[in-house]
Amino acid sequence: MSVTAPAGFEAAGVVAGLKSTGKPDVAVVVNRGPRKIGAAVFTSNRAKANPIIWSQQVIADRVVEAVVLNSGGANCFTGSFGFQTTHQTAEKAAELLGVSAGDVLVCSTGLIGTGDDVFRAKVLDGTAQAIAALSADGGDLAAQAIMTTDTVAKTAVVSRDGWSIGGMAKGAGMLAPGLATMLVVITTDADLEALEADSALRAATGRTFDRLDSDGCMSTNDQVTLLANGASGVKPDIEEFTAALVELSQELAVKLQGDAEGASHDITIEVRHAVSEKDAVEVGRSVARNNLFKAAIFGNDPNWGRVLAAIGTTGAQFDPYDVDVWMNGVRVCTAGGPDRPREEVDLTPRATHLLIDLRIGEATATILTNDLTHDYVHENSAYAS
Incomplete structure (x- = not known):
């Protein structure tokens, strides 16, 4: 109702x-x-x-x-x-x-x-x-x-x-x-x-x-x-x-x-231990808007380097060489360096969880996004026709 x-x-x-x-x-x-x-x-x-x-x-x-x-x-x-x-x-x-x-x-x-x-x-x-x-x-x-x-x-x-x-x-x-x-x-x-x-x-x-x-x-x-x-x-x-x-x-x-157009992955980006909620949102949004990251998720590629590259463009307070990144429960990056092998990350489920731990404060925020797919491009290339 x-x-x-x-x-x-x-x-x-x-x-x-x-x-x-x-x-x-x-x-x-x-x-x-x-x-x-x-x-x-x-x-x-x-x-x-x-x-x-x-x-x-x-x-x-x-x-x-x-x-x-x-x-x-x-x-x-x-x-x-x-x-x-x-x-x-x-x-x-x-x-x-x-x-x-x-x-x-x-x-x-x-x-x-x-x-x-x-x-x-x-x-x-x-x-x-x-x-x-x-x-x-x-x-x-x-x-x-x-x-x-x-x-x-x-x-x-x-x-x-x-x-x-x-x-x-x-x-x-x-x-x-x-x-x-x-x-x-x-x-x-x-x-x-x-x-x-x-x-x-x-x-x-x-x-x-x-x-x-x-x-x-x-x-x-x-x-x-x-x-x-x-x-x-x-x-x-x-x-x-x-x-x-x-x-x-x-x-x-x-x-x-x-229900996002053409999406094959629903991505939850959780940012933890930021100095402020504003910083946490800025960091999460920088990844949500990064087409390289979104294309990688579409291809089931746990390319965590694209995550660090994206958050490094923000003005948020953190040390990029002291950040942990988890993808679907696997810590692929710790202290700005490699951790578990990429092969351990399963990105085939539609639900995708990205955790970014800035290790500097107590604030947190979550951003929702989707991957960038062929279907999205196709649907929006012909929207007016």
């Missing part, structure tokens, strides 16, 4: 004809209250799609009634026509729901730089269809409607004593920090204040979605939204809520990693 698992939320996903597959491509998620709290984080890319520009204005007062999402077109770099399309989408939803357009978030995903009157008409018609189909069982169809190159819908639910959190996500390519190319909607029936929701969401995304770095390419349309309505009547401890939100966000992030 994903986003409709918590009480007081309805959703729908419908076929509007934006995609040639005949599958759902417009989704609506509605908060029925009693509270209408909203929080969101957006791509840090300076090149932002029209729905991002609109939604950043909507979220300013932290009141959100509904979210309208479409796949099959990013509505980015489409000029004033594109922003008008986003505005009209919010107005259409507001009219049918009896709310203010200024309380309706809009999200889009798909090909950049395309959009015409036909696209607009299909989005508006799909919005109307989805609102007519809203139900407390509509979460799964909504999750399907936001898929682009995704092969599976991605949903998660975390329940606690008397309240719950539900979420849906999409993303398979352009997965890099600044939220990765993802649309995520998270709902909760916990009773939160607006600032609590905002704080919890930023803490969760910073530790989960922002540490998914599959291919180093940042999208223009990234948005993670949290809707809270207090329908459970339970006001949780904010630390407990944040921990639950981190748990749900991590589950969705791992599902995004597992």
